[in-house]
Amino acid sequence: MVYSRFNERQVDDMMKFVILSILCSVGIWADNTALFATVVNVAKNDTLNVRSEANYKAKKVGEIPPDAYMGIEKCRTVGNSMWCRIYPLVQNWYDNFGPEDIGWVNARYLKFSNRGYINIINKEKNCFYSIMCKSSINSNKCLIVYDLKYDYKKDKMIEIKSKWIERKKLKGESAFGAASQNKKINLESGYCTNGKMIDDYFK
Incomplete structure (x- = not known):
């Protein structure tokens, strides 16, 4: 048997x-x-x-x-x-x-x-930046930088905030496509510039 x-x-x-x-x-x-x-x-x-x-x-x-x-x-x-x-x-x-x-x-x-500017679907654009993505049996998530503080006088990153977000909620974009048109959020209005600082920080 x-x-x-x-x-x-x-x-x-x-x-x-x-x-x-x-x-x-x-x-x-x-x-x-x-x-x-x-x-x-x-x-x-x-x-x-x-x-x-x-x-x-x-x-x-x-x-x-x-x-x-x-x-x-x-x-x-x-x-x-x-x-x-x-x-x-x-x-x-x-x-x-x-x-x-x-x-x-x-x-x-x-x-x-998987590294570059992204938009979070149904969220206001804010120069979000993807560092990496990881897959498992049940999910696929990307590490997204959503905020940072940079000391331009010392040319040094002070603080960086990131979180894991499901890949299906993200859309890859350019420095133009990820920029917020809200001047309170993006003072330069129309172009993201934080990518190089983030890349340098995560080298």
């Missing part, structure tokens, strides 16, 4: 594996989607096509040059490959990939990053 029950468990595990394999073949969202990406593995005189859907036969909706920097909305597996839905960052546009463009590219042409 022990041998029989053991075989039943094996069959059950095999069925779970088969179901998981089927789900992966048709596509499931990647929980650890990065915030940003840079185009790699593309020749200097070539461009990377942006597609309307996550496959090479889908309509081309844009193209981006080598080393282009962009935001990642989400990624998904399609068969044996991964595709990511990308979007241009504010004022970080390209000839054939502008403010209204968004589409899919194969992840093999992307180098991912």
Whole structure:
């Protein structure tokens, strides 16, 4: 009987594996989607096509040059490959990939990053800055700097405040796209400048 029950468990595990394999073949969202990406593995005189859907036969909706920097909305597996839905960052546009463009590219042409300016969905912009992201079985969170105090006379960071926030609540942005238009919050109005100070602090 022990041998029989053991075989039943094996069959059950095999069925779970088969179901998981089927789900992966048709596509499931990647929980650890990065915030940003840079185009790699593309020749200097070539461009990377942006597609309307996550496959090479889908309509081309844009193209981006080598080393282009962009935001990642989400990624998904399609068969044996991964595709990511990308979007241009504010004022970080390209000839054939502008403010209204968004589409899919194969992840093999992307180098991912989680450090940079972000907006928290449904929150007022305030030059929030992501340091890193960590994934676990149940969640994917990013460490976000939301406030700091800097002594410009001594050129020294006095205090920095950060907290972990779910990746799904965040959207990667540029220094322009993350800036608050409220002058009480952002005296320079329209452009974030705290990124370098934060990067230097976390080196």
